[in-house]
Amino acid sequence: MPEKKKGRILLAMTGLNPRPWYELLSKARQVVTEPDGAEDPSITYAVVWKQRRNLLARLPNLRAIFSVGAGVDHILADPTLPDVPIVRIVADNLTQHMTDYVLWRVLDHHRQGMLYREQQKRKIWREPPQRPANDISVGIMGLGELGRAAARALLLAGFRVNGWSRRERSMQDVATFHGEQGLTHFLNATDILVVLLPLTPQTTGIVNYRLLAQLRKRNGLGGAVLINAGRGRLQKDADIVKALEDGTLKEASLDVFEVEPLPKTSPLWTHPRVFVTPHAAATSDPAHLVAPMLAQMDAFERNEPLTNLVDRKAGY
Numbered sequence: 615m616p617e618k619k620k621g622r623i624l625l626a627m628t629g630l631n632p633r634p635w636y637e638l639l640s641k642a643r644q645v646v647t648e649p650d651g652a653e654d655p656s657i658t659y660a661v662v663w664k665q666r667r668n669l670l671a672r673l674p675n676l677r678a679i680f681s682v683g684a685g686v687d688h689i690l691a692d693p694t695l696p697d698v699p700i701v702r703i704v705a706d707n708l709t710q711h712m713t714d715y716v717l718w719r720v721l722d723h724h725r726q727g728m729l730y731r732e733q734q735k736r737k738i739w740r741e742p743p744q745r746p747a748n749d750i751s752v753g754i755m756g757l758g759e760l761g762r763a764a765a766r767a768l769l770l771a772g773f774r775v776n777g778w779s780r781r782e783r784s785m786q787d788v789a790t791f792h793g794e795q796g797l798t799h800f801l802n803a804t805d806i807l808v809v810l811l812p813l814t815p816q817t818t819g820i821v822n823y824r825l826l827a828q829l830r831k832r833n834g835l836g837g838a839v840l841i842n843a844g845r846g847r848l849q850k851d852a853d854i855v856k857a858l859e860d861g862t863l864k865e866a867s868l869d870v871f872e873v874e875p876l877p878k879t880s881p882l883w884t885h886p887r888v889f890v891t892p893h894a895a896a897t898s899d900p901a902h903l904v905a906p907m908l909a910q911m912d913a914f915e916r917n918e919p920l921t922n923l924v925d926r927k928a929g930y
Contacts, residue, residue, distance in 0.1 A: 621658025621677065621911065624649060626665035630898075635661065635682065638904040643911070649673060659911055663898075664688040670696055678920060680907050682898050684708060684760060685845055686924050687813040700924040701910060707902035709763045715843055715895035716764040716808055717771065719867040720752055723806060723839045724773075728865055728887060745834025747772035753804030755820075756811040756844060757783045757790070758930070760896070764808065776803055780816065780928075801828035806839040813845035814929030821849035826857045837864025843895040846870035855881050858888065869895040 623645045625632055632647060639645045639661065649657060653672045660670055661680045670676060671694035678699045681689055689700055722728075726742060733740060752768050753776040754761045765775045765788050775788045778800040782792045791800035801807070807829055811817045821842060829838035840863055842849055851872050857863040867889040868882060874893055882888050914920055924930060 620644075621915065622646065622656045623911075624654075624657045624660045624662075624670075624673070626660060626662045626669055627682070628664040628666070630663050630682070634900045635904065638900050639908070642908050661907060662689060665692070667692045668694050670694075678911075678914065680910070681924075682900075682903065684712075684896065684898075685812060686930060687845065690924075690926065690929060699920050700926070701907075701920055702922045702924055702930075703898065703903055703906070704759050704922045705903050705906055707899055708896050709760060712760045712810070712843060712896035713763045713767045715869065715891075716810075716841065717767045719841045719843075719889070720768060720773065720806055720808070721771070722889070723835065723841075723865055723867070724750055728889070732886070743834075748774060749834045750774065750805050751776055751803055751830070752806045752808060753778065753800055754808045754810060755779075755800075756809065757785060757788075758810070758812070761808075761810045764810065776800055797825075798828055801825065802830055804838075805830050805835055806841065809840070809842040809844045809848055811844045811848055812930035813847055816929075818847050819850055821854070823850070823853035823856055823862070826853065827862050829863075835864060837861065839864055840866040840868075842866075843869045846872050846874055846893075851880065851882060854888075855885065858885060863887075865889075867891075869893055 620643050623639055623643050625636055625645050625647050636645055653674055655675050657673050658675050658677045660676060661682060663682045676696055676698050678701060679689060680701045681703055684703055686700060686702055724747060729742060751774040754765055755778050757777045757779040762785060765777060765785060768775050769787055777785060777788045778791045778797060780793060784790055809821055831838060854866055865887045869891045870893055882890060910920055
């Protein structure tokens with residue numbers, strides 16, 4: 615019996631280099647970067663990052679959409695999105711990258727890296743007091759795949775860990791809070807805030823001055839710390855600057871911003887207590903992510919269910 619013809623893939627990306635994705639995907643399936651007409655019937659899957667609006671709406675045989683990043687807000691922003699399953703990327707490589715970033719930034723703030731770098735510039739030989747990790751509570755906003763992996767690493771490093779999510783979730787050895795009613799209690803018990811939330815209408819702008827002002831101030835760090843490696847529009851950049859200037863925040867590590875690339879005029883670039891990275895905490899590597907995508911497509915064509923599906927109503 616001849617082998618069943620595999621579905622054709624549309625690769626649609628803005629802001630990323632499509633070439634490595636194209637080369638790896640095309641080893642297993644036919645890949646195109648533009649439909650053959652607005653209603654191309656040959657396309658059955660779309661692999662996307664910030665695809666053009668209306669691009670997917672009229673593809674009659676589209677069966678599933680795959681995001682090349684952990685977030686899917688870039689897909690859901692299209693008001694004409696067809697009613698087909700959307701698959702989130704969940705891969706060990708991506709999770710490890712994020713865990714490494716969170717642990718790195720938490721440890722750097724805990725061990726007063728910014729202070730020591732400044733002392734080195736000024737040739738100052740002084741050892742400030744240092745509290746043990748178990749005196750510090752790290753609070754993670756977002757207990758999905760990435761948040762839970764980061765929490766496990768922080769627990770192993772000796773920190774106390776709190777977790778907050780929109781819906782109730784539990785995790786061994788983590789003090790968990792959820793919903794609006796749990797948010798204040800979570801913040802009041804947190805010294806270092808790590809933001810790993812998905813971007814939804816409910817979370818847009820959630821990291822604002824009012825939220826930051828509720829973080830715990832009396833701790834071994836000498837002030838509250840913010841780490842955002844989630845999505846840029848979760849935060850209000852101007853509110854972070856204000857919180858740093860008036861002492862509401864001691865320091866911040868920011869991988870994402872309201873506008874990206876971060877404008878050269880932003881005061882965050884040169885603020886002495888801000889560490890900036892260019893949305894690099896967990897870069898999507900096609901060498902590790904293409905294989906799971908292709909495996910899902912193959913399984914789907916064997917009438918097996920897709921996994922890691924997006925809940926459109928929840929937004930993640």
